[in-house]
Amino acid sequence: MADILVYAEIDDGVIHDVSLQALSLAKSLAGDGAVTAVALGSGISESAKALFAHGADEVCIADDAALDGYVTRPYRKTLESWLARRTPGLFLFPASTLGSDLAASLAGALNAACALEVDRAAMDGDRPVFSRCEFDRKVLTQFAPADGGWAFASVRDGIAEAAPAEEGKTGEAQSIPVSLDESVTAARVRRRDVAHKTVNLKDARIIVAGGAGVGTAENFGLIRQLADCLNAEVGATRAVVDAGWLPADHQIGQTGATVRPDVYIACGISGAVQHRVGMMDAGKIAAINIDASAPIFRIAHYKIVGDLTHVIPKILNLLPA
Amino acid sequence: MGVNCVVVVREVWDTRDLIDAPLEGGAIKAGLDTRFEPEDLNALETALRLKDEHGGTVTAVTVGEARSVDVLRECLYRGVDEVRRIEGNPLELDAHAYAAKVAGAVGELGGADLILVGTTVVDGVNSLVGPHLASILDVDTVSWVDAIDEIGDGKAVAKRAIELGYEYVEVPLPAVLSIGVALLEDDPRAPRSAKAMLKLKMKKVPIETLSPVGGAAATRVAGYEEVPQRVIESKEVDPEDESALQSMLDELLKGES
Numbered sequence A: 001m002a003d004i005l006v007y008a009e010i011d012d013g014v015i016h017d018v019s020l021q022a023l024s025l026a027k028s029l030a031g032d033g034a035v036t037a038v039a040l041g042s043g044i045s046e047s048a049k050a051l052f053a054h055g056a057d058e059v060c061i062a063d064d065a066a067l068d069g070y071v072t073r074p075y076r077k078t079l080e081s082w083l084a085r086r087t088p089g090l091f092l093f094p095a096s097t098l099g100s101d102l103a104a105s106l107a108g109a110l111n112a113a114c115a116l117e118v119d120r121a122a123m124d125g126d127r128p129v130f131s132r133c134e135f136d137r138k139v140l141t142q143f144a145p146a147d148g149g150w151a152f153a154s155v156r157d158g159i160a161e162a163a164p165a166e167e168g169k170t171g172e173a174q175s176i177p178v179s180l181d182e183s184v185t186a187a188r189v190r191r192r193d194v195a196h197k198t199v200n201l202k203d204a205r206i207i208v209a210g211g212a213g214v215g216t217a218e219n220f221g222l223i224r225q226l227a228d229c230l231n232a233e234v235g236a237t238r239a240v241v242d243a244g245w246l247p248a249d250h251q252i253g254q255t256g257a258t259v260r261p262d263v264y265i266a267c268g269i270s271g272a273v274q275h276r277v278g279m280m281d282a283g284k285i286a287a288i289n290i291d292a293s294a295p296i297f298r299i300a301h302y303k304i305v306g307d308l309t310h311v312i313p314k315i316l317n318l319l320p321a
Numbered sequence B: 001m002g003v004n005c006v007v008v009v010r011e012v013w014d015t016r017d018l019i020d021a022p023l024e025g026g027a028i029k030a031g032l033d034t035r036f037e038p039e040d041l042n043a044l045e046t047a048l049r050l051k052d053e054h055g056g057t058v059t060a061v062t063v064g065e066a067r068s069v070d071v072l073r074e075c076l077y078r079g080v081d082e083v084r085r086i087e088g089n090p091l092e093l094d095a096h097a098y099a100a101k102v103a104g105a106v107g108e109l110g111g112a113d114l115i116l117v118g119t120t121v122v123d124g125v126n127s128l129v130g131p132h133l134a135s136i137l138d139v140d141t142v143s144w145v146d147a148i149d150e151i152g153d154g155k156a157v158a159k160r161a162i163e164l165g166y167e168y169v170e171v172p173l174p175a176v177l178s179i180g181v182a183l184l185e186d187d188p189r190a191p192r193s194a195k196a197m198l199k200l201k202m203k204k205v206p207i208e209t210l211s212p213v214g215g216a217a218a219t220r221v222a223g224y225e226e227v228p229q230r231v232i233e234s235k236e237v238d239p240e241d242e243s244a245l246q247s248m249l250d251e252l253l254k255g256e257s
Helices: A017-030 A047-053 A072-083 A097-110 A217-230 A238-242 A295-299 A308-318 B038-054 B066-078 B095-108 B129-137 B194-201 B242-253
Strands: A004-007 A035-041 A058-063 A090-094 A113-118 A120-124 A127-134 A139-145 A151-155 A188-194 A206-210 A233-236 A263-267 A284-289 A302-305 B005-008 B011-013 B034-036 B058-063 B082-086 B114-118 B140-152 B155-162 B165-172 B175-179 B219-226
Touching: A004 A017, A004 A097, A017 A035, A017 A090, A017 A120, A017 A151, A035 A047, A035 A072, A047 A058, A058 A072, A072 A097, A072 B129, A072 B140, A090 A097, A097 A113, A097 A151, A097 B095, A097 B129, A097 B140, A097 B155, A113 A127, A113 A139, A113 B219, A127 A151, A206 A217, A217 A233, A217 A263, A217 A308, A233 A238, A263 B242, A284 A295, A284 A308, A284 B242, A308 B242, B005 B038, B005 B095, B011 B066, B034 B038, B038 B058, B038 B066, B038 B114, B038 B140, B038 B175, B058 B066, B058 B095, B066 B082, B066 B194, B082 B095, B095 B129, B114 B129, B129 B140, B129 B175, B140 B165, B155 B175
Parallel strands: A004 A035, A004 A090, A035 A058, A090 A151, A113 A151, A206 A233, A206 A263, A263 A284, A284 A302, B005 B058, B005 B114, B058 B082, B114 B175, B140 B175
Antiparallel strands: A120 A127, A127 A139, A139 B219, A188 B165, B011 B034, B140 B155, B155 B165
16 A cells, blocks of 8 residues: 655644644555654644654654745755655645635646645545535535546544554654755745644534624633533634634644534634634534524524623523532 | 735535535436635735735636626626636636646646635535645745734745644745635625626636646546434523523433442
């Protein structure tokens, strides 16, 4: 079977969990082929150990100050020259903002097949077939490379179960050479405004989430109160994070976390598809919204049409303090 | 200084109010509603705001057959200077082949300081055309851009949305920026007055028949399948009815401690 490459996204020394899922997906697709974890960054060599422990047969790392902070072009160029010396095959990325961008850039440079945000991946002989939910998640579209050569794909959260780290699995990381001229390193990440992860939305059994419909930072106190009463975590839409009512680690959806709690209570969330993709697999969904035609009601088990500043206090009254 | 922008705009399926899978005989049903790709609309608004503030020109391009002129006309109504239609059927193109055609048009137009396009990922089709385009043109690129923080001195600083916040990425010009969803809440401008629109209706939309830089589609659609929809037993709960709220809570919290 074909060898498969997996991009390991590393942020602050932490390997992105969808990268680990992609690694275990690659193991199952590769059969007796080898799986190579690939990582780029600055000061990331330490992560090689973890990548071996999570199942990589080979680990290749480009560790260079010029790769401090993700900038598309230098990352793309580094991988492009390195890939030129390898036998073309399948290269999987996590469908994070970074992963999808880098996969598309490489495909652009190599005129190669590319499927982003895929929900499933399988092998048809030695060629991959990808499937992605489209049309508001009503149609599963299958993609295949038009011919040989490299195939790039970014895989969505939940594509496979990440393998637990196995002690004793180890190896020697190979280094990916980095040679970038000045015109390529002119671009840089000037500043980051990133929340530290303080909530664990992924493992939460109950989530109370608020959207733009909450209206004000004061009203958001009601969401917190309800969450406290239910021993739940607080989630939010991007609009809430942008308004500064909550830090970004609370965000659920396309550019935030994908969650699968038993209970999801959506308050003042209209249910744009960007948010729904992050929470639609929740066990039970209750939605409170003043607009009876909000799309969130289409996926809600319990629909409460009303003003949340009026409804939430009523619910709080019914719960033991 | 003026900033010269090329904006890539697309007419896409409107998937907002689909009730069933839009399939017929193993293919996407004909006659589905379409709309102006919302993130492309954000890209357009970004370009127009740059023009308002710094001067320069805005040119909108699309790949499409004759009917795609509608999105270009919409761009004229909203205030772009020039429009170009690139001959081709976007349904037969993957993101790479689409980008290759646009790259050809950008060359023909004599380049640009910024090329703006929607990032568009949710419904997949033609997502992240921007990075493909940047690779073909071999220029810097930033995706998921929520705002352009600074522009001038041959560079731009783009505010990029990432999983846990934002990054501010400085890129030399020319560059390709893929614009995200953020501006959607921050309404794009309304089209111009009816009188101005009538005049623009007469304007001829130039057509480019360019051979693409790069190649043919590298990814093909191998088939469609209906996704079984989760059947949800949905209950309407009257917020004024305390016992209804109580039984909802009981059912929701069953098994939770």
